[in-house]
Amino acid sequence: MIILDGKKTSEKILSIVKSRVAELDITPHLVVILVGDNEASKIYVKNKKLAAEKVGIKSTIIELPSDIKEQALLDRIVKLNEDDNVTGILVQLPLPEHIDKNKVIQTISPKKDVDGFTPENVGKLAIGIEPYFYPATPQGIMMLLDEYGIEVEGKDAVVIGRSNIVGKPMAQMLLRRNATVTTCHSYSQDLEDKIKTADIVVSAVGKKIVRCKMIRNNSVVVDVGIFKLPNGKLTGDVDFDVVSPSCGFISPVPGGVGPMTIASLMFNASKVYR
Numbered sequence: 001m002i003i004l005d006g007k008k009t010s011e012k013i014l015s016i017v018k019s020r021v022a023e024l025d026i027t028p029h030l031v032v033i034l035v036g037d038n039e040a041s042k043i044y045v046k047n048k049k050l051a052a053e054k055v056g057i058k059s060t061i062i063e064l065p066s067d068i069k070e071q072a073l074l075d076r077i078v079k080l081n082e083d084d085n086v087t088g089i090l091v092q093l094p095l096p097e098h099i100d101k102n103k104v105i106q107t108i109s110p111k112k113d114v115d116g117f118t119p120e121n122v123g124k125l126a127i128g129i130e131p132y133f134y135p136a137t138p139q140g141i142m143m144l145l146d147e148y149g150i151e152v153e154g155k156d157a158v159v160i161g162r163s164n165i166v167g168k169p170m171a172q173m174l175l176r177r178n179a180t181v182t183t184c185h186s187y188s189q190d191l192e193d194k195i196k197t198a199d200i201v202v203s204a205v206g207k208k209i210v211r212c213k214m215i216r217n218n219s220v221v222v223d224v225g226i227f228k229l230p231n232g233k234l235t236g237d238v239d240f241d242v243v244s245p246s247c248g249f250i251s252p253v254p255g256g257v258g259p260m261t262i263a264s265l266m267f268n269a270s271k272v273y274r
């Protein structure tokens with residue numbers, strides 16, 4: 001069994017991004033919008049800023065109050081779209097309930113949409129045209145698989161979870177690389193049987209869902225889930241100790257997909273479209 005070391009791989013990616021940024025004729029500038037005071041969001045945003053600084057990307061955090069009017073937020077994004085000194089825009093999710101997340105995402109210019117969430121970028125991915133940006137987490141997972149020389153073409157892949165952020169784009173990216181993809185969700189029947197057939201399992205649920213008897217020998221298991229146990233310890237969707245001995249490759253939590261997501265986001269933030 002080989003551990004898919006996201007920490008080590010992310011450092012490699014970040015150093016490539018740093019060299020790439022140094023060669024650009026402008027300094028990329030990522031603007032992160034944080035609405036309200038969700039504690040977890042604050043930490044994510046701070047980590048993104050630190051990662052940007054590490055690779056020479058300028059970053060600005062715009063903090064807005066939780067009661068900001070939807071239109072005021074949209075106007076702010078339009079201004080950033082028009083600002084030639086801003087090359088990337090990211091709106092940290094979740095947003096307060098009175099704000100329509102989809103309207104916000106649709107307002108971001110696809111050429112500055114470093115999260116790859118706008119309809120243009122999502123649509124391009126779906127129809128097989130190169131988007132300006134791929135969503136960070138699935139792109140980071142593909143980078144991790146590539147780093148370990150894991151062949152995707154012709155393989156049976158099961159993606160558990162169908163969120164717009166992870167599950168759906170993950171399935172699209174695997175499909176694009178010629179895997180045969182099954183997407184599972186909370187209504188899926190016989191999940192165990194489906195997982196057992198998979199060469200590659202990507203679990204993005206946020207609950208302990210993948211256990212030993214479900215895994216085919218020597219399969220590749222990528223654990224996207226991250227949540228806290230009652231004792232405060234961070235864990236993933238996969239019962240690592242029990243599952244890992246029968247895997248060919250497995251990503252740990254923490255130290256797997258998490259750091260790859262940040263590195264992949266920085267890879268996106270280093271892209272400049274004019």
Ligand code: NAP
Nearest residue numbers: 137161162163166185186204205206224225226257258261
């Ligand atoms: P999400 O929007 O809550 O989606 C969870 C998905 O899991 C949904 O599609 C849901 O199905 C499905 N699901 C729930 N219970 C299930 C069950 N019993 N069997 C099969 N599928 C089930 O979450 P997300 O944003 O995709 O994130 C998923 C996890 O990944 C979370 O733990 C999150 O913190 C983590 N995450 C980590 C990173 C990272 O960088 N490491 C990045 C993003 C997310 P329905 O659609 O039917 O409800």
